[in-house]
Amino acid sequence: MNRQAQAAVLFLLGAVLLHAGATDLALRYVKADLRPLLLLSGAVLIATALATAWYERRRGRRSGPREHAHPEPRVAWLLLLPLLALILIAPPALGSYSALRSGTALQKPYAYGPLPDGDPVPLSVVDYASRAAYGHGRSLHGRPVRVTGFLALDRSGAAYLVRMALNCCAADAQPVKIALTGKLPPVLRPDAWLEVTGRYTPRLTHDPVNDGPVPYLEVTSVRPVPVPSDPYDETWNN
Structure with a gap:
């Protein structure tokens, strides 16, 4: 996973957290009092993703086409797991x-x-x-x-x-x-x-x-x- 892919994953995860915090979905996971912190976390992740993408774009322009980036560890793809869980799995409240x-x-x-x-x-x-x-x-x-x-x-x-x-x-x-x-x-x-x-x-x-x-x-x-x-x-x- 390169830096651009990491930025995309962080952006999507931040967007999902913002969606959960702005709707009743968050109440299946945390107390209502913690919704502001969830919204703040989503905003921080999106800001980090945008900053990473901007930095990588500038670095690419400075380095030119001959410089080769080293691949990031494959374990980084595990970042997708919490994202998929939030998108695909919406468990009911405990019963x-x-x-x-x-x-x-x-x-x-x-x-x-x-x-x-x-x-x-x-x-x-x-x-x-x-x-x-x-x-x-x-x-x-x-x-x-x-x-x-x-x-x-x-x-x-x-x-x-x-x-x-x-x-x-x-x-x-x-x-x-x-x-x-x-x-x-x-x-x-x-x-x-x-x-x-x-x-x-x-x-x-x-x-x-x-x-x-x-x-x-x-x-x-x-x-x-x-x-x-x-x-x-x-x-x-x-």
């Missing part, structure tokens, strides 16, 4: 397969903020689970809640509403789970995204993977919803 093989990542919060307005109250999976498991439902004041996540079914058929939470990127994503009881649909499909309305119940179980707390939600109604643009729980570590 029930990963959730059931990882223990819940629920952690006790330092404090609980005020409940959002609304009836039912819109809560994230992490927010409801922490208020139910560690706050024993006191902060919910008996109000109905609405929670959105994807469905996971264990080997016994028990249903969980799950949202994957991440610190940085999809590689460190961990599930937070809510066990469901009450008025569930007769047919449950793993990985289906659901908007669940229900009430706090003091019932609590423990994750068989790491023995972490998994609170229950007593379901009163269920509505299927499309996969959100950001499939990971946005309240994690906030």
Whole structure:
């Protein structure tokens, strides 16, 4: 791979990063807070590619036709692998397969903020689970809640509403789970995204993977919803 080819690969990789950072594609890989860094990386790669191409063109004009450039190592073509992966492979967000093989990542919060307005109250999976498991439902004041996540079914058929939470990127994503009881649909499909309305119940179980707390939600109604643009729980570590 000569310098011109390297510049072309860097340019294409930078363009793909800019596209991912400017669209919801990036949210399959990193937290929304990291999108500016992704855009910056793409811009730096494009600037580097343009500078390399300009420099090589000037050097070619100065050196003349008799000078022969030494070939670059063939291993440089491996730069194409991340580019092809980003272009050809757009994996879905982590789902029930990963959730059931990882223990819940629920952690006790330092404090609980005020409940959002609304009836039912819109809560994230992490927010409801922490208020139910560690706050024993006191902060919910008996109000109905609405929670959105994807469905996971264990080997016994028990249903969980799950949202994957991440610190940085999809590689460190961990599930937070809510066990469901009450008025569930007769047919449950793993990985289906659901908007669940229900009430706090003091019932609590423990994750068989790491023995972490998994609170229950007593379901009163269920509505299927499309996969959100950001499939990971946005309240994690906030």
